[in-house]
Amino acid sequence: MSINNSNKESIFSIFLKDFYQSWEQLLGFKVENIRLEQRHAGKNVDLLGYDSRRRINVFFEMQVTKANKRYLARLKEMMNSGYSEGVVIWVASSFDDELLKDLVEWMKENKKKYIDFYALTINESGIRLLQELNGLYKLDIYNQLDRLNQIDKLLTVQYSNKNLSASHCGTVEPVNRELDFSRVEDVKKGLLSKLRLEVPYFLNFHYEKKMNQNDRIMTVGGGKAGIYLRISSKDVRYRSFAELFFEQSKNDWFEDFKHNEQEIKTKVHPDIVFGDRRLGVYFKTDEDYEVIFSELAEIIEKMLEYFAPYTFGKEEILVEKQVIVTPMIRRRFVSVETECAEEGIVTEDSYRIQLEERSEGYW
Secondary structure (H helix, E strand, C coil), X not given: CCCCCCCHHHHHHHHHHHCCCCHHHHHCCCCEEEEEEEEECCEEEEEEEEECCCCEEXXXXXXXXXXXXXXXXXXXXXXXXXXXXXXXXXXXXXXXXHHHHHHHHHHHHCCCCCEEEEEEEECHHHHHHHHHHHCCCHHHCHHHHHHHHHCCCCEEEEEEECCCCCCCCCCCCCCCCCCCCCCHHHHHHHHHHHHHHHCCCCHHHHECCCCCCCCCCEEEECCCCCEEEEEECCCCCCEEEEEEEEXXXXXXXXXXXXXXXXXXXXXXXXXXXXXXXXXEEEEECCCCHHHHHHHHHHHHHHHXXXXXXXXXXXXXXXXXXXXXXXXXXCCCECCCCCCCCCCCCCCCCCCHHHHHCCHHHHC
């Protein structure tokens, strides 16, 4: 988890998920279907992958600093929470031998005989590049991540403790399955997959979201604390929408954007609606979810292009004079009431899973 306004661990995690291709060369087996910040046995896992040949999970604990006793205690706690089998990988800038010896002895004493353990170190050149990437405008980072692959021996196995036999076969089922859009949670998964594909540079979309059968709205941090991007393929009113919501403490941001309403209608969308500290595009739901996902992705890309430089601190809002635009009429887009009760949401830059715990309070 990032501290001191640093996102280096998040950046490196996304790189390992989408760009790193040397797992088999490094570890001797493929790591597939890597996902960020998964819940497993009641704990948050930084990265969760899958070894399809042995049908076991691969759990990652991520650091870009030197391994320490706090992370060691976290690993022990995680293994005691239901890791009956699998591979545990601890990534850090460096490890002390005593720390690794402590963990291996603990694994023996606690009979973790069906867990393989790897300690991976990050090349110093990689750490320096992560520092550089961390200083970029947030929406520019993703397209620069492949630069890490140019570093020779970016990751090195400093230590391994292998307990599983080469012929071991676990019980974890493949996670890829066809989505059932009659289920609310699968609609949300489908939307998130589309956004990751179409808008991969918005790093917040790479993190998992809370899924349940009554949760129709996806809430994602919009940059500044108190500003949120909220998206729904089909809410309880049978409408689709993408909106920015501003808490009371950020009402001045909303008012500044509202002064530029005509410019925003020109550059973002002609049917954008302003009201009750939120601005968004709302339209009647299509029967085809793939059509909805594509339309929402297009709207969100335009919204990010305009708003993200301000909400992520790259630029300051300037109140522009009003410009005259020719109204555009679109059959499916409608103005809607957006009034709702306000509830606070945990800010975005720690564990993103927490963002949606209360999102349905906005219905």
